[in-house]
Amino acid sequence: MPRAPPDRRAGVTNSSDHRTADTAPSAPATSTVVDDGHPEPPPAGDHGPGDAVTEEQGFLTELYRRLDALRAERVVLRDRYVRHSDNTPGGRVERDIAYARHAEAVQMLNAAEDKLCFGRLDYAPGAGGDADGAADADPEHQSIHIGRMGIFADSGDHRQLLMDWRAPSARPFYVATAARPLGIRRRRHLQTARRKVTAVTDDYLDLSGLDAAEIAAVSGSTGGLAGEASLLAALQAPRTGRMGDIVATIQAEQDRIIRADRAGILVVQGGPGTGKTAVALHRAAYLLYTYREQLAQRGVLIVGPNPMFLRYIGQVLPSLGENAVVLATVGELFPGVSTTRTDPPGTARLKGRTAMNAVIANAVLHRQAMPARTVEVLFAGAPGGRLQVTRTILRNAQQRAWQSRRPHNRARAVFLKRVLDQLVPQVAERLGRGPGGDLLATRDDLDAIRTDLRESEELIAALAGIWPLLTPQRLLADLFADRGRLAFAADTLSPEERDLLYRAPVVDAADPAGTGRPEQQWTISDVPLLDEAAELLGQIPQSRPTGPDADTAYAEEVLDLLHSGETSEDEAPLVSMLTAADLAALHDDVALLTSTAERAAADREWTFGHVIVDEAQELSPMAWRLIMRRVPVRSMTVVGDLAQTSDPAGATSWRRVFRNYARGALTVEQLTVNYRTPAEIMEAAEPVLARIDPRATAPSSVREAGVAPWHRRVPVRRLAAVVADEAVAQRPSEGLLAVIAPEALLDEVGAAVQGALDAAGQGSAFGASVLVMGIRQAKGLEFDRVLLVEPTVMIGESDRGLNDLYVAMTRSTQTLAVLHSQDLPDVLHRLKDGPA
Numbered sequence: 001m002p003r004a005p006p007d008r009r010a011g012v013t014n015s016s017d018h019r020t021a022d023t024a025p026s027a028p029a030t031s032t033v034v035d036d037g038h039p040e041p042p043p044a045g046d047h048g049p050g051d052a053v054t055e056e057q058g059f060l061t062e063l064y065r066r067l068d069a070l071r072a073e074r075v076v077l078r079d080r081y082v083r084h085s086d087n088t089p090g091g092r093v094e095r096d097i098a099y100a101r102h103a104e105a106v107q108m109l110n111a112a113e114d115k116l117c118f119g120r121l122d123y124a125p126g127a128g129g130d131a132d133g134a135a136d137a138d139p140e141h142q143s144i145h146i147g148r149m150g151i152f153a154d155s156g157d158h159r160q161l162l163m164d165w166r167a168p169s170a171r172p173f174y175v176a177t178a179a180r181p182l183g184i185r186r187r188r189h190l191q192t193a194r195r196k197v198t199a200v201t202d203d204y205l206d207l208s209g210l211d212a213a214e215i216a217a218v219s220g221s222t223g224g225l226a227g228e229a230s231l232l233a234a235l236q237a238p239r240t241g242r243m244g245d246i247v248a249t250i251q252a253e254q255d256r257i258i259r260a261d262r263a264g265i266l267v268v269q270g271g272p273g274t275g276k277t278a279v280a281l282h283r284a285a286y287l288l289y290t291y292r293e294q295l296a297q298r299g300v301l302i303v304g305p306n307p308m309f310l311r312y313i314g315q316v317l318p319s320l321g322e323n324a325v326v327l328a329t330v331g332e333l334f335p336g337v338s339t340t341r342t343d344p345p346g347t348a349r350l351k352g353r354t355a356m357n358a359v360i361a362n363a364v365l366h367r368q369a370m371p372a373r374t375v376e377v378l379f380a381g382a383p384g385g386r387l388q389v390t391r392t393i394l395r396n397a398q399q400r401a402w403q404s405r406r407p408h409n410r411a412r413a414v415f416l417k418r419v420l421d422q423l424v425p426q427v428a429e430r431l432g433r434g435p436g437g438d439l440l441a442t443r444d445d446l447d448a449i450r451t452d453l454r455e456s457e458e459l460i461a462a463l464a465g466i467w468p469l470l471t472p473q474r475l476l477a478d479l480f481a482d483r484g485r486l487a488f489a490a491d492t493l494s495p496e497e498r499d500l501l502y503r504a505p506v507v508d509a510a511d512p513a514g515t516g517r518p519e520q521q522w523t524i525s526d527v528p529l530l531d532e533a534a535e536l537l538g539q540i541p542q543s544r545p546t547g548p549d550a551d552t553a554y555a556e557e558v559l560d561l562l563h564s565g566e567t568s569e570d571e572a573p574l575v576s577m578l579t580a581a582d583l584a585a586l587h588d589d590v591a592l593l594t595s596t597a598e599r600a601a602a603d604r605e606w607t608f609g610h611v612i613v614d615e616a617q618e619l620s621p622m623a624w625r626l627i628m629r630r631v632p633v634r635s636m637t638v639v640g641d642l643a644q645t646s647d648p649a650g651a652t653s654w655r656r657v658f659r660n661y662a663r664g665a666l667t668v669e670q671l672t673v674n675y676r677t678p679a680e681i682m683e684a685a686e687p688v689l690a691r692i693d694p695r696a697t698a699p700s701s702v703r704e705a706g707v708a709p710w711h712r713r714v715p716v717r718r719l720a721a722v723v724a725d726e727a728v729a730q731r732p733s734e735g736l737l738a739v740i741a742p743e744a745l746l747d748e749v750g751a752a753v754q755g756a757l758d759a760a761g762q763g764s765a766f767g768a769s770v771l772v773m774g775i776r777q778a779k780g781l782e783f784d785r786v787l788l789v790e791p792t793v794m795i796g797e798s799d800r801g802l803n804d805l806y807v808a809m810t811r812s813t814q815t816l817a818v819l820h821s822q823d824l825p826d827v828l829h830r831l832k833d834g835p836a
């Protein structure tokens with residue numbers, strides 16, 4: 001049963017009762033539906049019954065014919081390149097580039113197959129060239145069809161058959177209203193199934209050309225949300241576990257966010273189901289289309305809360321023909337580490353604090369601490385057969401290394417060089433001094449001594465212990481496993497806080513040193529710390545790099561030396577003309593052979609052209625530091641809901657989160673219409689939201705489900721069994737049922753549900769239609785039905801338990817039932833009594 005939201009076109013406003021010209025009541029709409037057995041009155045104006053569908057079917061058939069032809073052409077071109085190569089390196093590169101280009105085009109054409117065309121704009125008479133996009137319209141019919149991609153006719157004039165939804169000319173399809181028709185007379189929504197038109201709905205935006213009878217015929221019909229019939233059909237459809245695109249039904253204010261300027265940080269705050277994820281993904285597609293040159297090279301990074309969520313959204317961009325995107329959780333943002341482990345709440349909160357910067361910087365400093373007394377090293381050429389590596393020598397070298405301002409691993413070269421420089425005269429002493437007190441050693445003698453010192457294993461081993469090469473993993477594993485190191489590095493933290501960081505080393509045969517096997521212990525909150533450590537440590541210089549890395553490494557090394565004043569004069573002119581990127585670019589032809597997304601995902605220092613963060617409220621301040629390093633241009637879209645924050649280190653204010661990053665370019669938008677959760681469930685969830693934040697307003701639901709959410713109390717010993725029976729009873733024939741339970745009950749409930757499904761002969765596993773999960777996995781997802789178990793325990797499991805309850809309640813698109821043995825939390829008083 002459709003239900004009008006308070007402001008039907010206002011998906012985004014700054015306050016719920018704010019109306020602008022854009023949100024004025026829309027024009028009437030008429031529908032023609034075929035093949036569902038319920039034809040509605042014919043559209044007024046241009047067509048008789050069924051004419052519209054027939055007309056559009058003719059167009060669609062022609063369009064698919066063209067799509068097939070384009071695909072066939074591209075397949076031929078692609079396959080020709082598989083066979084073609086002149087077998088020179090240049091020829092192979094040319095072949096691979098051409099192959100990749102044609103393969104990508106084929107992929108894009110394949111992706112456009114479903115719902116290729118979903119709309120049409122007819123321009124008002126005289127609007128012609130003035131109307132936005134009129135120049136692209138069919139000159140004869142003054143109309144243009146809108147779809148997933150741009151397609152031109154094969155004929156000589158290369159007439160545009162289909163306009164890409166992202167083109168500026170397609171914009172009126174999403175934003176034109178009766179109050180602001182933008183030169184559009186009629187907007188038509190097409191519903192299609194495979195290659196067949198199933199329904200056509202028209203909005204008349206400019207009634208001036210119609211006579212009184214025509215106006216009467218088109219008035220009094222549905223009106224309201226743009227493309228209401230298509231929208232409601234999409235919203236009512238059973239869920240598949242994969243998010244779909246919304247290109248056909250984007251609402252005006254969602255469109256404003258999708259097409260917002262690329263520069264700066266755009267924060268989209270919105271309650272559950274308001275389309276934040278959908279909008280963020282379509283914005284990525286829009287940006288990749290509009291700024292293709294820049295973004296195809298640098299790529300777009302999308303950060304989501306967990307791997308299940310990334311799988312859920314993973315199809316949306318490919319279905320829009322876009323692939324230059326990296327999807328990752330925070331646990332995957334440090335190449336070489338991939339973790340879903342979490343820390344206990346207190347530890348996670350602490351590791352998320354910016355105070356950890358200083359802890360890590362101190363941990364590095366601790367590894368550069370000089371010994372308390374002179375280090376003696378066996379060396380045959382030294383007086384007495386021992387080198388005296390004094391504290392003065394070491395301190396001088398340490399100072400020079402610090403002055404170089406290089407990260408630890410690269411400053412080490414400066415440190416070693418300075419120590420050697422100071423040891424050379426000590427050895428040269430053996431050759432004696434002249435009458436004036438000068439060393440007798442010649443320049444050649446000094447060079448030979450330096451070489452001997454450099455090759456002395458004893459000396460190198462001694463110095464390696466004083467200024468060791470370190471990976472971020474080694475630094476952190478050593479820090480967490482050693483209370484002494486923690487006491488030095490975390491001196492600003494309390495002893496209790498240091499205890500939270502301490503992690504007893506895992507000792508096993510494969511790790512005799514007993515410092516643990518960090519790769520098995522990393523948690524999501526460690527990942528930003530590893531990244532911070534990587535910044536301070538720098539890469540470990542490769543002794544003999546090969547391939548493209550060799551050029552980059554060499555160039556960087558040379559440039560570093562130049563900047564630190566360590567170069568000899570004859571090196572300077574050469575390097576001053578080059579950047580590291582210039583040198584690395586010599587090998588770009590090789591790099592091209594892997595996709596932007598693959599290269600970006602594997603490179604910690606990769607910077608993206610745009611970064612999108614979903615469920616952004618969950619990120620800690622340390623995680624934000626990591627993300628900001630990936631996007632120095634600060635072109636970002638951040639979507640989230642402060643009322644849904646679960647993470648103990650998560651956000652409570654957007655302005656606070658971005659205070660130090662936005663450089664004045666921060667925009668906060670609100671979404672206020674809930675497309676997912678039915679009104680009955682939102683009503684029951686309102687007191688929960690009011691308890692989380694009394695000032696917050698729940699988003700208004702776009703529809704009702706016709707079923708009130710309910711609860712039932714059962715004895716504790718029967719809880720799991722009752723949940724299981726209910727899951728069997730409610731299991732939908734199409735769509736998904738989620739059982740969301742507190743972590744403490746997950747195993748028991750999971751086993752009971754599994755057993756009941758088996759007993760009922762409904763599949764060996766949960767199959768596709770019943771899922772049992774905790775709140776962390778449910779984040780961002782949606783299901784047709786939700787069974788919520790023991791809310792009181794859920795609330796007690798976390799500092800942000802009420803937020804978790806709010807998230808769990810709002811995952812459903814149809815029904816919600818709560819089963820519990822403990823008292824129902826008072827915030828759930830609006831739930832009806834369920835069946836006994």
Ligand SMILES: Nc1ncnc2c1ncn2[C@@H]1O[C@H](COP(=O)(O)OP(=O)(O)OP(=O)(O)O)[C@@H](O)[C@H]1O
Nearest residue numbers: 246249250251272273274275276277278675676780
């Ligand atoms: N304009 C639209 N047309 C069709 N479907 C839409 C539209 N906007 C949103 N939806 C649908 O509404 C549902 C909720 O959207 P989405 O998951 O993006 O919301 P959200 O704000 O990210 O939710 P949450 O914060 O609760 O995770 C999805 O099924 C999405 O496809």
